[in-house]
Amino acid sequence: MLLLLQAMDAAQKDGTNTSLLFFGCLLFGGFLMIYIFSPAVVETTEEKTRLAYLYERKEQLYENLRDLNFEYKAGKLGDGDFTSMRDAMEQEAAALLAEIERLEKARPALRKT
DSSP states (O other): OOHHHHHHHHHHHHHHHHHHHHHHHHHHHHHHHHHHHHHOOOOOOOOOOHHHHHHHHHHHHHHHHHHHHHHHHHHHHHHHHHHHHHHHHHHHHHHHHHHHHHHHHHHHHHHHO
């Protein structure tokens, strides 16, 4: 144990520990900068068409209507709230379906693929 303490004292006198610590911090900082500023790999997906977006929105709207109907039957909604919310969702669904139909007629090749 005494030998270890003497070796540590000798290393501290010539600055070896300080220089190793400094070099280690410098090395760590360099790797950290490379990691932070290296360009990241970005995965791109196919861009959604308006028709694909409308189909997704239609599914969401139908699910919301099912949830609304369930909550009404469970007694969480009153008649007035249920009717107004259902009417608003049905109007949105009708507009959505009309736009889907218009886009499908404009591009019949998209339906075949």
